[in-house]
Amino acid sequence: MKTVFSGVQPSGNLTIGNYLGAIRNFVELQHDYACNFVVVDLHAITVPQDPAALREQSESVASLYVAVGVDPQKANIYMQSHVPQHAELGWLLTTLTSMGELERMTQFKDKSSGKESVGAGLFVYPSLMAADILLFNTDLVPVGEDQKQHLELARDIAGRFNHRYGEFFHIPEGYTPKVGARIMSLDDASKKMSKSNPNEGSRINMLDAPDVIRKKISRATTDSGKEVRYDPAAKPEVSNLISIYSEFSGLSIAEVEQRYEGQMYGPFKKELAEVVVSVLEPIQQRYHEIRKSGEIHEILRQGADRARETAERNLKLIYERMGFIPKA
Ligand code: TYM
Numbered sequence: 428m429k430t431v432f433s434g435v436q437p438s439g440n441l442t443i444g445n446y447l448g449a450i451r452n453f454v455e456l457q458h459d460y461a462c463n464f465v466v467v468d469l470h471a472i473t474v475p476q477d478p479a480a481l482r483e484q485s486e487s488v489a490s491l492y493v494a495v496g497v498d499p500q501k502a503n504i505y506m507q508s509h510v511p512q513h514a515e516l517g518w519l520l521t522t523l524t525s526m527g528e529l530e531r532m533t534q535f536k537d538k539s540s541g542k543e544s545v546g547a548g549l550f551v552y553p554s555l556m557a558a559d560i561l562l563f564n565t566d567l568v569p570v571g572e573d574q575k576q577h578l579e580l581a582r583d584i585a586g587r588f589n590h591r592y593g594e595f596f597h598i599p600e601g602y603t604p605k606v607g608a609r610i611m612s613l614d615d616a617s618k619k620m621s622k623s624n625p626n627e628g629s630r631i632n633m634l635d636a637p638d639v640i641r642k643k644i645s646r647a648t649t650d651s652g653k654e655v656r657y658d659p660a661a662k663p664e665v666s667n668l669i670s671i672y673s674e675f676s677g678l679s680i681a682e683v684e685q686r687y688e689g690q691m692y693g694p695f696k697k698e699l700a701e702v703v704v705s706v707l708e709p710i711q712q713r714y715h716e717i718r719k720s721g722e723i724h725e726i727l728r729q730g731a732d733r734a735r736e737t738a739e740r741n742l743k744l745i746y747e748r749m750g751f752i753p754k755a
Contacts, residue, residue: 429566431460431602434467434507434559437484438476439622440632441491443703447607447674448571454496456569456602462502463563463734464492469507469514470555473548474538474623490723491633494714505730507559512738516558517551519745520584523591524554528580534573557581561588562738565599572608573619575601592748607674613647616663634711637704644668644700655687655695665692668699675702 433449435441441450453464466488471481485506492504507513529535529550539545560568560581568578578601585596612618612629620630631640648664657680659666672683672695687695717723747753 428461429459430563430597431456431462431567431569432465432560432563432565432599433463433569434465434470434556435488436467436471437481437488438471438474439484440634441488442610442620442622442630442632443671443675443707444571444610444620444630445622446495446633447610447671448573448604449569450492450495451607452569452602452604453492453502456567457498457501460567461563462497463565464497464502464504465507465559465734466492466505467507467556467559469517470552473546473552486718486723487634489727490714490717491710493717493723493726494710499726499730503730503734505727505734509727509731510735510738512562512735512742513555513559516562516742516745517555519749520558520561520588521551521554523584523587524551524557524580528583529553532580533576553577553580554584557584560599561585561596562741563734564595564597564741566597567602568599569602571610571619572603575603588745588748595745595748604674606670606680610671611663611667613643613664613667615648616667631703633707634714635707637708640704640707641697641700644696644703647696649692649696653691655684655690655692657684668696672699672702675699675706 433453435445435449453462456462466485468481468485489504489506493499497504532553535550535552538549556577557580560578561584570578578599582598585598589595610620612620612624613631614626614629618624622630624630628643628646631643635643647668649668650662650664652662655665655669656662657666657669669680669683672678673680676683678686743753
């Protein structure tokens with residue numbers, strides 16, 4: 428069976444960008460692949476995190492995986508820090524990564540720009556991400572568009588290892604949705620929707636109450652025109668809303684345009700809010716049940732136990748290839 432790996436950072440409330448770009452796809456992939464869906468807490472601390480908030484967000488992300496429909500019996504759901512082989516392989520792969528490659532990463536440039544002090548962890552973040560993926564000899568990585576550059580680096584590192592130490596790693600492929608791969612901010616369609624944007628109105632969180640969702644969509648920026656038409660260059664904000672509508676409703680972009688032909692933004696936005704609420708509300712209900720039951724701790728324990736077995740086996744082989752003396 429081929430392997431899937433993906434991770435989400437517990438660095439804030441998950442948005443519909445995270446949902447459409449990645450998490451929603453976890454559910455369909457779990458039937459045909461050996462899956463690892465991980466809460467990457469070691470990545471989250473590459474920028475400062477409040478310990479209590481980190482704990483809460485970690486539990487929240489893991490519970491959301493289950494609430495959207497990831498089956499903990501089919502897929503391994505676990506905390507990255509509970510499988511120490513991630514950090515170990517992270518170090519090994521950091522030694523195979525060049526400074527130049529890391530300097531070229533746009534996420535690093537964005538997150539470090541204008542900062543007085545930048546953590547070294549933020550710089551080597553992509554080698555740890557490569558380790559996440561390669562630890563399981565992953566074939567497929569469901570991610571949004573913004574992670575493509577990191578995935579490309581993981582592919583390069585895998586190839587470099589194979590070249591130096593003999594064929595070992597599969598070269599992982601990305602799995603990116605056509606429309607939902609890059610959901611933009613509601614207040615500025617030149618920026619991606621992000622859980623770390625200080626402006627709450629820029630995003631819809633997966634756990635926003637229905638009325639909050641309605642309010643945020645009604646206030647979303649639009650151009651001064653009238654037509655509900657998909658044209659990312661001329662009408663980036665409206666096009667982003669059409670993409671969200673299409674992804675949540677299952678209608679094609681053309682079908683959404685047709686439905687609102689000759690209508691103004693008002694009715695379109697109103698119905699968009701209802702489409703989003705109708706998908707998120709049942710997820711939120713399941714989420715609250717899961718949180719209340721406390722079952723997530725056992726799910727995380729079992730997921731980590733299973734993942735650790737594979738991780739230990741693979742890491743031992745990697746150490747051997749690199750010339751380390753095996754433990755007696
Ligand atoms: P993170 O936590 O920023 O985001 C989680 C996933 O959501 C996708 N995403 C989006 N998709 C569409 N539109 C958006 N506006 C949007 N915002 C976020 C991201 O592409 C991602 O798939 N480095 C990763 C976490 C990670 C990882 C991994 C992913 C660590 N190790 C190994 C895959 C495999 C990150 O920061 O994702």
